[in-house]
Amino acid sequence: MPFQLNVSDADLETLQKKLEMARLPDEPIGFTVEQGVPVSEMHRLVEYWLKTYLPNWRNHEAALNRLPMYTETVSTDQFGDLDIHFIHQRSSVKEAIPLLFVHGWPGNFLEVTKLLPLLTEGGADSPAFHVVAPSLPNYGFSEGVSKTGFNLRHYGEVGDWGSLITQMMGRNYHENLRAVHINFVFFDPMNLLKQPLRLLQALIIPWTKFEWQGLKSAWSYITTGNAYYKIHQTRPQTVAYCLADSPVALLGWIYEKLLHWTDNYPWTEDEILTWVSIYWFSAAGPGASVRTYFEAETPTPPYGIPADKAFFAWNNVPLGLTQFPKDVMGIPRAFTRTLGNIVFENWASDGGHFAAWERPEVLARDLRRMFGRGGGAYGVVDGADGYHEDKKDA
Numbered sequence: 001m002p003f004q005l006n007v008s009d010a011d012l013e014t015l016q017k018k019l020e021m022a023r024l025p026d027e028p029i030g031f032t033v034e035q036g037v038p039v040s041e042m043h044r045l046v047e048y049w050l051k052t053y054l055p056n057w058r059n060h061e062a063a064l065n066r067l068p069m070y071t072e073t074v075s076t077d078q079f080g081d082l083d084i085h086f087i088h089q090r091s092s093v094k095e096a097i098p099l100l101f102v103h104g105w106p107g108n109f110l111e112v113t114k115l116l117p118l119l120t121e122g123g124a125d126s127p128a129f130h131v132v133a134p135s136l137p138n139y140g141f142s143e144g145v146s147k148t149g150f151n152l153r154h155y156g157e158v159g160d161w162g163s164l165i166t167q168m169m170g171r172n173y174h175e176n177l178r179a180v181h182i183n184f185v186f187f188d189p190m191n192l193l194k195q196p197l198r199l200l201q202a203l204i205i206p207w208t209k210f211e212w213q214g215l216k217s218a219w220s221y222i223t224t225g226n227a228y229y230k231i232h233q234t235r236p237q238t239v240a241y242c243l244a245d246s247p248v249a250l251l252g253w254i255y256e257k258l259l260h261w262t263d264n265y266p267w268t269e270d271e272i273l274t275w276v277s278i279y280w281f282s283a284a285g286p287g288a289s290v291r292t293y294f295e296a297e298t299p300t301p302p303y304g305i306p307a308d309k310a311f312f313a314w315n316n317v318p319l320g321l322t323q324f325p326k327d328v329m330g331i332p333r334a335f336t337r338t339l340g341n342i343v344f345e346n347w348a349s350d351g352g353h354f355a356a357w358e359r360p361e362v363l364a365r366d367l368r369r370m371f372g373r374g375g376g377a378y379g380v381v382d383g384a385d386g387y388h389e390d391k392k393d394a
Contacts, residue, residue, distance in 0.1 A: 003069040003085055003141065005061055007281050012057060015247055015280065019050040022248045034224075037256050045255070045269060046248055053273045060274055067113065071141070085141035085283070086134035087112055091120040093128035097371055097386040100177070101133040101356070104184070105232075105289055106254045108278045109135045111356040118364035126368040127386020137284075138291060144284025148295070178380040181320035181344070181370055183355045183363065185331045191338040202334035210347040214323065214330015221328040225260075228253075232293035240287025243279075250286050251276050261353035263326035315340030318377040320370040322363060324351035343376020344369065 024046070027039040053060070067087055074084045087109055090096070099119065101112045112133035122128025135142040192199040231239055242249040254276055258267060279286040319340045323330050325348065336342060346366050351359035371377045371386060379385055 001071055003071045004065050005069075005141065005281075007057065007061060011281065012054065016050065016054055018245075018247050019046060019054070022046055022246075024248070033259070037252050037259060042248070042252060042255075045251060045272065048269045049247070049251070049273050053270065057277075060270070060277070064274075069141075079145055079147070082137050082145070083143040083283075084134055084137070085109070086132055087116075088133075089116045089120055089131045091122060091128040091130050093120075093122045093386065093388050095384050095387060095389055096120070096122065096128040096130045097381050097384045099129040099131050099367070101131055103133070103136070103139075105139075105292060106257050106275075106279070107354065108140050108275065109133050110275060110278060111354060114360035115356050115364055118360055119367065122386055122388065124387075125372075127372045128388075129367070129371075129386065136289075136292070138288035139282060139284075140278055141283050144288045145291075148291075177317065179318040179320070179343075179371070179377040180315070181322070181367060181377075183322045183324065184327060184353065185321055185323055185329075185336055185339075187331050187335050187338055189335075192335070195338055198334060198337050201337075202332065205334055207332050207334075208347065210323070210325050210330060211332040213325055214327075215332065217327065218329030218331070225328060228257075229293060232290040233296075234294070236290045236294045237287075239290045240285075242287075243290070244285050244287040247276075247280055250280060254279065258354070261326075261328055262358055263324070263350050263352040265352065265354070265358045317341065318343040318380060320344035320366070320377065322346045322348060322355070322366045324348045324353070324355050324359065324362075326350070326352035327355075328353055 024039055024042055031038065068089050069085065070088055071083050071085050073081045075081050101115065103109060103111055112131065116131055119129040119131055138144050192202065239253075243253060251272075255272055258265075258272065258275065279289065282288070317340070319342050321336055321342065321344065323346070330347075333345060336345065344366070346369075348355075348359060348362050351362060355363050369375050371380075373385075373387075
């Protein structure tokens with residue numbers, strides 16, 4: 001059914017009081033942005049939130065409500081019915097390809113909005129898409145999960161946790177999910193030992209500058225950039241206390257990723273605070289989303305497969321990859337071939353982790369190339385090639 005956001009006056013008053021009482025930390029001499037968001041930047045954003053953005057919230061809320069938002073009750077194995085929030089934008093092209101857009105942390109459904117006009121139009125030389133972009137359970141305006149054990153397989157039944165669950169969905173639900181495209185690539189180095197020809201190719205084929213940079217970024221992420229992951233994975237409730245009680249903690253925790261994981265994207269105050277507000281006013285509360293990491297790494301019957309084994313298995317569905325040089329990691333082509341049936345691959349010239357928000361034109365172009373005529377995933381959806389029927393022979 002259609003969904004409209006309506007934050008209560010009481011919730012707005014609570015947020016105002018918390019912002020008024022905010023206490024920022026000091027900043028030592030020699031501070032660098034590698035340690036987090038500078039205090040001066042946080043002070044500016046908190047002041048703007050309190051004095052400009054929050055008093056204008058109803059206008060921001062109205063802008064969100066102009067999006068084609070809906071909710072649907074989805075039945076899940078072991079966890080009952082969950083109300084799932086999603087964006088659904090249909091194309092005017094009857095033969096448009098159904099496309100599921102999925103987000104991870106600290107993303108949200110908002111990321112799809114720049115893609116909607118690019119993907120739904122189509123034309124004689126490019127396919128069109130019907131786009132659905134859900135909020136994950138525990139994220140945005142989808143219902144939270146009330147008990148532990150909701151692992152990656154369950155997320156795959158109703159949505160996604162970034163690119164990893166999308167790949168799992170391709171393996172587990174290939175009858176319905178006919179092809180997968182991801183812009184954040186992981187691989188298991190041990191898979192190279194299982195595919196010695198790939199290992200040989202990796203040793204003898206020259207790598208591009210983007211591939212070298214991607215591996216350098218991956219090493220930096222693994223050694224210094226993924227501490228948040230470890231905290232989410234091992235102590236999600238401790239993080240949840242901070243995020244649920246303090247809007248400033250939530251802002252710092254998320255904005256640090258928006259800042260570090262993008263390619264010099266010029267974030268505006270309104271963009272940042274709308275992004276953070278979706279978490280603050282989320283149905284399950286701002287601390288619920290971090291539980292995904294704990295569940296992903298904790299085997300739970302009957303899907304007792306740890307995440308690092310499950311989402312690196314071979315994938316037979318057509319798989320497309322677009323990698324961006326300022327993402328948190330990049331994987332050379334010789335390594336990505338261990339993931340499955342690669343039918344499309346591209347390295348963009350710029351852009352970072354939040355590609356749909358930073359470089360929507362690049363992502364839309366690559367999706368059209370992958371699913372369009374001559375692309376590796378052309379015709380995978382019966383009766384939906386994405387082209388207007390009177391232009392098929394154009």
